[in-house]
Every structure is written in C-alpha cells, then in structure tokens.
Amino acid sequence: MIGTIFWQTVRLIAYFLGCLLIYFLYKVVYMPIKFRYTYSKYKNVFVSPKFIPVLGDIYYYLDDMQNNKVFYDHMKRQQRSFKPNEIDLRADLIGTDPMIGVVSHKALKEVISQIPGKIDRADIDNTPCLRRALLKMCEGCFVNSPSTKKTIERRKSLTKILGLNHSSKNIPLMLKNADIILQDMKKKGEAKMLDQMALLTNRILVSVLFGRDYEEHMSESYEYLYKDGTTKKFDLCSFFSNLSVGMSDEAGNLFTILFPLLNVSNIINPWKRNHTNKLALYSALKDIVKKSQDEDSFWNQIRKLNEFTEDEILVDLMLLLSAGSETTADNFVALLYYLKKFPETKEKLMKELAQVGIVPGCDFNKVITMENIQACDYLSNAVKESLRMDSPLNFTIFYQAYKDTEVCGVSIPKGTILKQEIAGPNNDDKDWLDPNTFEPERHNTESEFFKTSKEQGKIQNVFSRRTFGHGPRMCPGMSFATLEMKVFAAFFLTQMDYEVSKEDLENDHIGFGIGSQFSPKFKIS
Numbered sequence: 001m002i003g004t005i006f007w008q009t010v011r012l013i014a015y016f017l018g019c020l021l022i023y024f025l026y027k028v029v030y031m032p033i034k035f036r037y038t039y040s041k042y043k044n045v046f047v048s049p050k051f052i053p054v055l056g057d058i059y060y061y062l063d064d065m066q067n068n069k070v071f072y073d074h075m076k077r078q079q080r081s082f083k084p085n086e087i088d089l090r091a092d093l094i095g096t097d098p099m100i101g102v103v104s105h106k107a108l109k110e111v112i113s114q115i116p117g118k119i120d121r122a123d124i125d126n127t128p129c130l131r132r133a134l135l136k137m138c139e140g141c142f143v144n145s146p147s148t149k150k151t152i153e154r155r156k157s158l159t160k161i162l163g164l165n166h167s168s169k170n171i172p173l174m175l176k177n178a179d180i181i182l183q184d185m186k187k188k189g190e191a192k193m194l195d196q197m198a199l200l201t202n203r204i205l206v207s208v209l210f211g212r213d214y215e216e217h218m219s220e221s222y223e224y225l226y227k228d229g230t231t232k233k234f235d236l237c238s239f240f241s242n243l244s245v246g247m248s249d250e251a252g253n254l255f256t257i258l259f260p261l262l263n264v265s266n267i268i269n270p271w272k273r274n275h276t277n278k279l280a281l282y283s284a285l286k287d288i289v290k291k292s293q294d295e296d297s298f299w300n301q302i303r304k305l306n307e308f309t310e311d312e313i314l315v316d317l318m319l320l321l322s323a324g325s326e327t328t329a330d331n332f333v334a335l336l337y338y339l340k341k342f343p344e345t346k347e348k349l350m351k352e353l354a355q356v357g358i359v360p361g362c363d364f365n366k367v368i369t370m371e372n373i374q375a376c377d378y379l380s381n382a383v384k385e386s387l388r389m390d391s392p393l394n395f396t397i398f399y400q401a402y403k404d405t406e407v408c409g410v411s412i413p414k415g416t417i418l419k420q421e422i423a424g425p426n427n428d429d430k431d432w433l434d435p436n437t438f439e440p441e442r443h444n445t446e447s448e449f450f451k452t453s454k455e456q457g458k459i460q461n462v463f464s465r466r467t468f469g470h471g472p473r474m475c476p477g478m479s480f481a482t483l484e485m486k487v488f489a490a491f492f493l494t495q496m497d498y499e500v501s502k503e504d505l506e507n508d509h510i511g512f513g514i515g516s517q518f519s520p521k522f523k524i525s
C-alpha cells in the first residue's frame with residue numbers, strides 16, 4: 001500500500017516536471033526561435049544578430065550596462081546603423097516575449113492609420129505577460145484596455161483637465177513644492193537628483209489629482225511591507241516611490257518573465273507583498289479624497305461628471321500618478337545634466353530668462369509666470385532637445401494586433417504585440433544633424449543650425465520626434481509635463497548652483513530614462 005502511494009507520488013512529480021520542461025522548451029526555445037526565423041525572412045525587419053535564450057534582447061541591455069553605457073544605448077546605435085529606407089520594423093524579444101517595434105516613419109503612419117480598427121492598445125487584462133510594473137499598479141485603468149467607448153470617454157475627461165489652460169493654474173503649486181525640495185537639498189549640500197525630482201513631481205501630482213490640501217488629511221506615515229516581513233513607516237509620496245521601485249523590480253524578476261500567471265495571481269512574494277502595499281496606498285488615497293475640500297482636484301472635477309465610478313476614477317488617477325511622476329523628473333535631470341555638459345547652451349538660456357526678469361535671487365513667485373515662460377523660445381527648445389536626446393521611455397506602452405494585418409508588407413498576425421520605437425528614431429542621424437550634441441537651436445526653424453541641417457538633408461518631421469508617442473493613444477500629459485519642465489528650469493537654474501561629477505559629464509553614453517542604472521549625485525548650493 002505504502003509502496004503504491006510512493007510510486008504514484010513519484011509518477012505525479014515526474015509528470016509535473018515533464019510538463020514544466022515541455023512548457024519551458026516551448027516558451028524559452030521554440031517560440032522565440034520561430035519568431036526570429038519568421039521575421040528574419042523580411043529584409044525590412046531588423047532582427048538582432050545574437051539569440052540568448054531566456055534573455056532575448058535583454059542581453060543587449062545588460063551588455064550596455066556592463067560597458068558603462070545607459071541600458072538602452074544599443075537602440076540608438078542600431079538605429080544609426082540602418083541604411084536609409086531599409087528598416088521599417090524590428091523584431092524584439094523582451095525576455096521571452098516577442099514584440100514588433102515600429103521604426104520607420106512609413107511604418108508608424110501605417111500603424112496609426114490602423115488604430116483602433118486593426119491595431120489598438122494591448123488588452124493587458126487578457127495578456128498576462130504584459131501585466132507588469134506600473135501597468136499593474138493601476139489595473140483596470142483605461143491605459144490597459146483597447147479604445148472602447150468607455151475607454152475613450154475616460155481618456156477624454158482627463159485630457160481636458162490636463163490641457164495647458166488648466167495646467168498653467170498650477171504654476172504656483174509647482175514653485176511652492178520646488179522651493180521646499182530645494183531648501184532641503186541645500187541643507188544637505190548634495191542630492192540624488194533623480195530621487196529628489198521624482199519626489200517633487202510626485203508631490204505636485206498628488207496635490208492636483210487628489211487635493212491641494214492632501215497633507216492635512218494624510219496620516220503622518222504609512223506602513224510599507226518589506227521583503228523580510230518587517231515594516232517601515234513612510235510619508236505618502238515616499239511610500240509611492242518605494243512601491244514604484246518594487247513593482248519595477250518585479251517586472252525584471254525572471255519568474256515574472258517565465259511564468260506570468262504567478263505575477264497575475266499575487267499569491268506568493270514578491271507579487272503578494274507589492275499587492276498588499278498597493279492596496280494600502282489605494283486605501284490611503286481614498287481616505288484623502290473623502291476628506292479633501294479642494295473642489296478643483298481632478299478627483300472632484302471628474303466625479304462631478306457623474307459618468308464614472310469611484311473605482312474607475314481612482315485607478316485612472318493612479319495611472320496619471322504613475323505615468324507622470326518619474327517621466328518628467330528623469331527628463332528634467334537630463335536637462336540639468338546637458339546644460340552642464342554644454343555650458344554655452346546654459347549661458348544662452350540664462351540670458352533669455354534674464355530678459356523677462358528671471359534672474360538669480362529674483363522673487364520667483366512674481367516672475368515665473370505663464371506669460372514669461374511662453375516668451376522664452378530658447379527655454380522651450382532646450383526642453384524639446386532634452387526630451388529628444390534622452391526620452392524617459394525608450395518605447396511606448398504596448399499595442400496589439402486585433403486582426404491579422406500588414407505593416408510595410410510585413411505580415412502581422414492577430415495577437416502580435418507592437419510598440420512604437422522612441423530612443424532610436426529620436427537619435428537617428430538620418431533625420432538629425434549631430435544627434436549626440438545638445439543643440440536647442442535644431443528646433444528653431446529660423447536658426448543657422450536648422451538651415452545647415454536642412455542643407456545636409458537632415459529633415460526632421462513630426463515622426464522624428466517620438467517622445468510622447470503618436471496617434472490616438474499618445475501621451476495626454478504632454479502639455480503638463482513640458483510646462484513643469486520649463487517652470488522647474490526657470491526656478492532651479494536661477495535659485496541654485498549645481499555641480500555634476502566629471503566622470504558623469506565625460507560619459508557620452510549616459511542617460512536617465514526610466515530604469516536607468518545611473519543615479520547622479522549633484523552638489524547643490
């Protein structure tokens with residue numbers, strides 16, 4: 001009897017291990033090889049030369065990091081190696097997940113013309129491998145679903161409030177928070193700039209989304225659950241930052257890549273722990289909006305429409321918080337960095353700011369106004385240039401083919417995941433003259449640099465700039481983010497001095513986009 005049970009158990013374990021092996025070979029070897037083979041038949045599709053099982057093209061990211069280059073540097077290099085009009089798409093393996101990158105302008109045009117008919121935002125709820133990181137932070141929000149009537153309405157209501165007119169009302173709030181962060185950095189004399197700026201953008205967004213009086217209604221601290229089961233208390237914004245990092249780490253976890261269902265089910269750690277922290281954050285925010293008296297908060301403006309449930313509003317605002325904090329913060333750090341690396345551009349910018357009274361030691365609340373900001377063209381072009389050179393995202397949020405289709409003659413079967421490429425095209429030397437040089441004047445059609453670029457056949461068009469994506473699902477936070485960057489630039493450049501390390505300044509392959517391994521420390525005075 002005991003012998004029979006023993007052998008049955010052994011047989012069951014062997015059967016289970018066999019199934020696991022078959023799944024592993026199918027997912028890690030067969031599918032990726034089939035994907036590469038299918039697309040390498042097309043001349044206009046780039047397939048990376050090396051295939052490393054499990055890692056796929058993550059190999060190139062790791063290789064860049066090992067060589068002290070920002071992890072997405074290879075995307076810029078590869079793009080520059082494409083011959084003109086040669087490559088339309090790229091077949092990438094992110095771990096074991098196959099996806100098609102939209103590279104050429106022609107391909108992007110074709111893809112956009114198919115949204116939402118044949119191609120649309122990926123349905124993340126039904127695509128477990130995509131339910132990762134910040135997309136998981138706001139499960140159920142409109143970004144995770146294709147363009148149904150409801151999705152479009154939810155997006156529209158937010159886009160309206162995020163427009164420039166509404167955003168400009170927030171300049172005093174931006175300045176107030178920037179000053180709090182600056183005073184703190186000055187006291188310490190040194191700052192991990194990415195963290196500080198993420199805290200800043202986060203505080204601003206929590207205020208405008210959930211109520212400018214949020215600090216009055218939040219607890220002193222919230223308990224964050226750590227790996228070893230211990231807890232630590234954080235204020236609301238630091239709690240959010242920790243959770244974002246936790247969720248991003250989770251996205252790179254090998255088991256998330258190989259067994260997406262583990263990630264979806266949240267029954268074991270790290271997913272269970274992050275999920276618990278996420279619920280704590282949601283509950284804190286719900287509590288704040290109940291008590292807030294701020295009638296102008298996004299929460300209240302959307303609630304007044306009476307079209308969405310409180311849960312829908314909450315996850316959509318969580319989406320804005322996740323999408324709008326680190327992106328803007330990272331690119332603002334890139335701007336500060338480039339202005340140090342290319343000091344003549346900083347000088348020009350300071351001169352322009354001085355013309356509207358924005359000078360060191362000025363009464364910034366009086367002079368950093370919408371009118372003055374709008375008068376500064378060079379400032380606007382400097383922001384455009386840092387967004388071009390070091391875009392916070394190296395590709396967009398995922399799209400999916402909902403029907404069998406074709407892009408530039410390449411067959412795209414139903415179910416294929418697509419992404420618009422950003423870092424490559426933004427730095428392509430076929431469109432941009434000297435793409436490694438920080439040159440705000442390239443965005444000024446009247447400038448000598450623009451004329452020289454044109455003479456040399458470097459003609460940028462709308463699709464050369466990919467930072468905010470293109471098409472009906474492009475970033476709705478563009479005006480808000482660029483305004484924030486201009487206000488921060490006017491404020492920090494005139495209210496502080498900063499030094500960047502020589503080593504960072506001399507590294508031509510550094511970058512600060514989301515997930516960058518570089519975390520520069522600035523000396524602040």
Ligand code: HEM
Binds near residue numbers: 321324395420
């Ligand atoms: C420099 C800052 C930012 C950059 C570079 C950026 C970039 C992007 C990109 C590339 C996408 C994907 C577009 C696509 O898939 O086609 C996106 C989507 C999105 N962004 Fe931003 N973003 C920034 C700031 C913001 C801010 C401040 C907010 C809001 C407060 C925001 C809200 C969103 C939302 C809601 C989506 C999803 C749109 C949809 O699916 O319909 N972003 N962003």
